[in-house]
Amino acid sequence: MGCSGRYCLLTLFLCLVTELAIGVRVVPKRKKEAINAADDQSTSASWWQAGTATPFRETGSNAFSSTHGLVQTHPSADDPFGTTFGGIGSTIGPSSNPFAKSGSGPLSGGVRKNPLPSLARISNINGKASLKHLDFTSSATAELRRNPALSAPDECARACRENEPPRICYYHFTLEFYTVLGAACQVCTPNATNVVWSHCQCVLADGVERGILTANRMLPGPSIQVCENDKVVIDVENHMEVMEVTIHWHGIWQRGSQYYDGVPFVTQCPIQQGNTFRYQWQGNAGTHFWHAHTGLQKLDGLYGSIVVRQPPSKDPNSHLYDYDLTTHVMLISDWLHEDAAERYPGRLAVNTGQDPESVLINGKGQFRDPNTGFMTNTPLEVFTITPGRRYRFRMINAFASVCPAQITFEGHNLTVIATDGEPVQPVQVNTIISFSGERYDFVIEANNIPGAYWIQVRGLGECGIKRAQQLGILRYARGPYQPSSLAPTYDVGIPQGVVMNPLDAICDVKRNDAVCVSNLKSARPVDKALLQDRPDVKIFLPFRFHFYKPKDLFKENTYRNFLVAPGGDHVLSLVDEISYSAPPAPPLSQMHELSPDLFCNGDNRPPNCAVDCRCTHMIDVPLNSIVEIVLVDEVQSPNLSHPFHLHGTSYNVIGMGRSPDKNIKKINLKHALDLDRKGLLHRQYNLPPHKDTLAVPNNGYVVLRLKADNPGYWLFHCHFIYHIVIGMSLILHIGTQGDLPPVPPNFPRCGHHLPTISPPFYPIH
Numbered sequence: 001m002g003c004s005g006r007y008c009l010l011t012l013f014l015c016l017v018t019e020l021a022i023g024v025r026v027v028p029k030r031k032k033e034a035i036n037a038a039d040d041q042s043t044s045a046s047w048w049q050a051g052t053a054t055p056f057r058e059t060g061s062n063a064f065s066s067t068h069g070l071v072q073t074h075p076s077a078d079d080p081f082g083t084t085f086g087g088i089g090s091t092i093g094p095s096s097n098p099f100a101k102s103g104s105g106p107l108s109g110g111v112r113k114n115p116l117p118s119l120a121r122i123s124n125i126n127g128k129a130s131l132k133h134l135d136f137t138s139s140a141t142a143e144l145r146r147n148p149a150l151s152a153p154d155e156c157a158r159a160c161r162e163n164e165p166p167r168i169c170y171y172h173f174t175l176e177f178y179t180v181l182g183a184a185c186q187v188c189t190p191n192a193t194n195v196v197w198s199h200c201q202c203v204l205a206d207g208v209e210r211g212i213l214t215a216n217r218m219l220p221g222p223s224i225q226v227c228e229n230d231k232v233v234i235d236v237e238n239h240m241e242v243m244e245v246t247i248h249w250h251g252i253w254q255r256g257s258q259y260y261d262g263v264p265f266v267t268q269c270p271i272q273q274g275n276t277f278r279y280q281w282q283g284n285a286g287t288h289f290w291h292a293h294t295g296l297q298k299l300d301g302l303y304g305s306i307v308v309r310q311p312p313s314k315d316p317n318s319h320l321y322d323y324d325l326t327t328h329v330m331l332i333s334d335w336l337h338e339d340a341a342e343r344y345p346g347r348l349a350v351n352t353g354q355d356p357e358s359v360l361i362n363g364k365g366q367f368r369d370p371n372t373g374f375m376t377n378t379p380l381e382v383f384t385i386t387p388g389r390r391y392r393f394r395m396i397n398a399f400a401s402v403c404p405a406q407i408t409f410e411g412h413n414l415t416v417i418a419t420d421g422e423p424v425q426p427v428q429v430n431t432i433i434s435f436s437g438e439r440y441d442f443v444i445e446a447n448n449i450p451g452a453y454w455i456q457v458r459g460l461g462e463c464g465i466k467r468a469q470q471l472g473i474l475r476y477a478r479g480p481y482q483p484s485s486l487a488p489t490y491d492v493g494i495p496q497g498v499v500m501n502p503l504d505a506i507c508d509v510k511r512n513d514a515v516c517v518s519n520l521k522s523a524r525p526v527d528k529a530l531l532q533d534r535p536d537v538k539i540f541l542p543f544r545f546h547f548y549k550p551k552d553l554f555k556e557n558t559y560r561n562f563l564v565a566p567g568g569d570h571v572l573s574l575v576d577e578i579s580y581s582a583p584p585a586p587p588l589s590q591m592h593e594l595s596p597d598l599f600c601n602g603d604n605r606p607p608n609c610a611v612d613c614r615c616t617h618m619i620d621v622p623l624n625s626i627v628e629i630v631l632v633d634e635v636q637s638p639n640l641s642h643p644f645h646l647h648g649t650s651y652n653v654i655g656m657g658r659s660p661d662k663n664i665k666k667i668n669l670k671h672a673l674d675l676d677r678k679g680l681l682h683r684q685y686n687l688p689p690h691k692d693t694l695a696v697p698n699n700g701y702v703v704l705r706l707k708a709d710n711p712g713y714w715l716f717h718c719h720f721i722y723h724i725v726i727g728m729s730l731i732l733h734i735g736t737q738g739d740l741p742p743v744p745p746n747f748p749r750c751g752h753h754l755p756t757i758s759p760p761f762y763p764i765h
């Protein structure tokens with residue numbers, strides 16, 4: 001079968017190129033009927049169907065590439081090469097801040113008075129309106145007007161300089177129920193120069209219509225890009241009907257701002273519908289991201305990037321790149337074509353399991369309907385580079401499902417220089433495998449023949465079943481927009497070469513085909529105290545699933561939560577034989593009101609706690625103690641490696657691997673303890689890398705160390721979203737109540753209301 005008319009089945013890769021130009025219609029959710037419906041509407045061509053004489057794709061400044069693209073106009077003070085990314089910003093004038101008061105202060109607009117060319121090449125951040133935010137709602141406007149100390153998002157996304165005073169960067173997120181391919185997509189018509197107006201509220205995703213959740217009607221939501229020492233203020237206005245929410249700032253340590261970590265019923269009460277909650281924190285440097293931490297909302301669209309930049313002098317790897325552009329942030333996410341809640345607890349017949357249909361790169365992509373072969377024609381993400389230059393890319397794995405993601409750039413090596421925000425000694429690889437919650441920063445040198453090259457993101461593990469993948473384009477400025485090679489398919493991908501983060505977890509031998517996370521070396525000093533032989537506290541944490549027999553689960557008057565895994569098993573998550581359940585109010589702000597009986601851990605199990613023990617799993621460690629955590633994978637499901645994320649601080653990866661004992665088919669706590677006693681747990685103390693999210697190899701273990709110097713209640717959990725909701729979490733409680741900053745004034749409260757039952761007002765007959 002080949003191409004039939006505009007469509008093609010098997011020779012999709014050939015047609016991808018032509019499809020972009022001729023505009024194939026979108027594949028809607030309900031397969032057959034809906035495609036016919038789309039056929040009926042095809043006479044009124046939508047603007048993303050680039051069937052016009054001057055397809056917007058040719059300009060490089062359409063709405064989609066404009067937030068992440070690069071055009072050759074409007075050279076700025078910071079951009080000696082004239083390769084500034086203009087896009088939207090270049091169309092709406094010189095100032096990013098529509099409220100800019102000319103003359104003085106942080107609101108004085110985007111024109112820099114004292115450019116520092118020596119820094120420009122390192123951090124080529126254009127101070128103009130390059131970041132799409134759509135957050136100038138009346139309340140955001142009012143706040144910026146009211147408070148002249150605040151800087152707007154585009155003023156904060158800038159080159160960072162050593163002696164520059166910090167800014168207060170203000171963001172406003174409006175959270176709503178929203179739609180992919182809603183009517184906004186008919187309103188955002190490109191103008192004569194093919195530039196879509198800056199407040200376009202069209203969300204395209206992979207071209208498949210569905211209801212979603214958004215912040216400021218964008219996918220991903222607004223990007224927070226600031227300099228180290230800036231203060232970041234985000235007003236989160238929740239307009240999601242009948243939904244509570246919290247936002248977690250993944251990778252931000254929240255030192256001194258413990259109350260703004262965004263964990264429901266741990267650090268705050270969730271934000272009710274109609275309420276606004278003001279988060280404020282100062283970020284540690286690095287590539288991070290924000291996402292909803294309540295329920296499954298993250299998977300429905302509530303996420304966005306955070307970049308905290310530093311002056312080049314503070315980054316040990318700054319000599320390795322020329323540009324660190326706001327547009328070269330690469331957030332990858334997995335994507336369903338229905339609400340995430342459709343898969344929880346999970347179905348038995350259709351749409352079983354929790355595996356995504358699709359993958360997005362910065363919220364963009366195309367989708368090939370496996371039943372029809374039809375492909376959507378929505379735009380792919382394009383990253384533009386200039387020949388000879390070296391670019392820092394900041395990749396964020398915002399996946400929510402269990403699939404690892406593999407990212408490969410055709411014709412280009414990747415030099416990994418940081419992970420989870422922390423610098424590492426550079427290593428050159430060809431492909432990076434990452435897990436939910438991880439970040440990898442890498443340098444790409446534009447040293448190939450100027451042209452366009454494919455970027456491929458493949459979902460591995462369970463995603464291999466549906467062959468979920470996505471493509472993007474790495475484009476040389478002034479070159480063609482379309483790669484000359486065939487589009488890589490799931491099965492015939494870009495050659496993989498050296499792998500960062502191999503799934504086989506063979507990390508204790510020298511090899512030249514792969515680099516394990518535990519082989520990375522920190523590029524900043526590691527606290528000596530962390531590397532002592534005996535940590536102050538040593539915690540072994542095995543984790544697994546409890547498999548329910550339906551007759552035990554569906555008993556009269558019992559309502560235990562569970563997940564229907566892809567194979568139909570009904571499972572509950574256990575860490576150290578405990579399934580985490582949230583307390584009714586946050587211990588951080590309302591500890592004195594919570595019954596001590598709520599809390600438990602491996603040494604203090606509630607009386608009569610059964611095989612599916614549920615309580616608020618909390619482990620106390622003294623402030624400033626050196627803590628070692630050994631995570632042991634007792635899940636024993638092939639293909640599944642669980643990434644554990646720690647809030648409040650990073651840890652150092654001392655070791656990872658599998659049992660050296662070939663007779664041991666499955667590792668468990670007892671065996672790991674045994675290995676440790678014999679000194680056979682792999683540990684290495686030479687500059688172990690800092691991370692905050694790390695996959696425990698399947699049938700293996702990891703050894704982590706941290707200094708417990710940030711007091712608070714910090715969630716430590718598997719970052720797979722469906723595993724969080726079935727209890728694969730615990731609280732690492734560092735220090736005591738007295739070590740905490742005071743509860744902010746008027747901090748929202750929550751909890752049960754169970755007064756004594758009062759006597760009736762009127763006599764009962």
Ligand SMILES: CC(=O)NCCc1ccc(O)c(O)c1
Binds near residue numbers: 354462566636637
């Ligand atoms: C035999 C077995 O281990 N089955 C469970 C596997 C599983 C459990 C939970 C998930 O989310 C998942 O994707 C897969």
